[in-house]
Amino acid sequence: MNGRVVDRLTFLGTGDAMGVPRVYCDCEVCEEARNSGTNRRLRSSVLIESTEGDFLIDCGPDWRLQMEMTNRRADITDIVITHAHFDHIAGLPEWADACRWQGVRGRVYAPQEVLDIIQRQYPWIATHLDMIANDEGMTISGWKLTPWKVHHGFNGYSYAYRLEKHDFGWVYCPDAIGLTAEQKVLMDRLDLLILGTSFVHEEAEYSGRSVYDMREAAELVDELAPIQTIYTHMSHGVDLRQELDLPVGASTARTGMTIDLGNYTVLLPEE
Numbered sequence: 001m002n003g004r005v006v007d008r009l010t011f012l013g014t015g016d017a018m019g020v021p022r023v024y025c026d027c028e029v030c031e032e033a034r035n036s037g038t039n040r041r042l043r044s045s046v047l048i049e050s051t052e053g054d055f056l057i058d059c060g061p062d063w064r065l066q067m068e069m070t071n072r073r074a075d076i077t078d079i080v081i082t083h084a085h086f087d088h089i090a091g092l093p094e095w096a097d098a099c100r101w102q103g104v105r106g107r108v109y110a111p112q113e114v115l116d117i118i119q120r121q122y123p124w125i126a127t128h129l130d131m132i133a134n135d136e137g138m139t140i141s142g143w144k145l146t147p148w149k150v151h152h153g154f155n156g157y158s159y160a161y162r163l164e165k166h167d168f169g170w171v172y173c174p175d176a177i178g179l180t181a182e183q184k185v186l187m188d189r190l191d192l193l194i195l196g197t198s199f200v201h202e203e204a205e206y207s208g209r210s211v212y213d214m215r216e217a218a219e220l221v222d223e224l225a226p227i228q229t230i231y232t233h234m235s236h237g238v239d240l241r242q243e244l245d246l247p248v249g250a251s252t253a254r255t256g257m258t259i260d261l262g263n264y265t266v267l268l269p270e271e
């Protein structure tokens with residue numbers, strides 16, 4: 001027996017719904033994103049790779065570019081969805097077409113109410129994709145995955161996911177604000193929290209907001225005390241060239257950044 005294999009997460013996109021640069025915007029961050037690219041951000045999505053199979057969480061309008069960038073192209077057959085907003089699902093029709101041309105069926109996993117919206121938006125895609133409800137939880141690539149509904153403020157609701165394998169527990173929660181005590185129950189004892197933070201400090205009226213800013217996120221991180229926190233879903237309100245005042249163990253995601261999901265070792269049979 002030989003070899004050390006740990007599951008790996010890659011950030012395919014770390015932006016908010018409009019991405020960075022915003023198409024209409026000439027602010028300093030958008031200009032920097034256009035010209036050099038530290039702040040260039042595609043719509044949020046992650047790839048999880050393991051010896052037991054690979055899958056994506058979310059499939060936004062940048063899906064095709066993200067597949068080309070990671071050289072995974074169209075070989076993904078499983079995608080878990082957090083909610084049915086366009087920045088998380090608009091790549092599904094293109095993925096369905098790719099499945100069609102390759103003669104394979106893809107599998108989309110989400111709570112039933114999310115699947116219902118997807119099927120209303122794109123009535124044709126079930127021809128090439130199986131829609132699988134995961135309200136009661138599911139196992140994928142050896143990960144025990146549990147969804148729960150979270151407040152998404154002005155924009156309604158989203159789902160967060162807790163994933164567990166070999167005593168490593170992490171949460172993916174890109175679109176939430178003002179979580180209630182009940183909505184934080186599955187966020188205890190985390191090795192890793194991936195949390196959406198659209199702005200450093202969002203000035204807009206709270207009633208019109210939909211995602212944590214970094215000040216509010218710092219309070220949440222203090223309360224939950226995950227071992228590591230990574231912020232994603234960042235708008236043009238976050239300038240990654242600046243030093244950000246982040247809680248201990250917190251950092252910001254970059255496109256293409258990878259992290260190990262666990263500290264365990266799996267022994268592979270010798271060839």
Ligand SMILES: Nc1ccn([C@@H]2O[C@H](COP(=O)(O)O)[C@@H](O)[C@H]2O)c(=O)n1
Binds near residue numbers: 016017084085155211
């Ligand atoms: N039913 C809806 C409501 C909103 N949207 C779009 O989702 C985006 C949400 O942006 P956040 O930064 O709050 O995540 C926004 O672009 C809305 O237009 C949707 O697709 N469906």
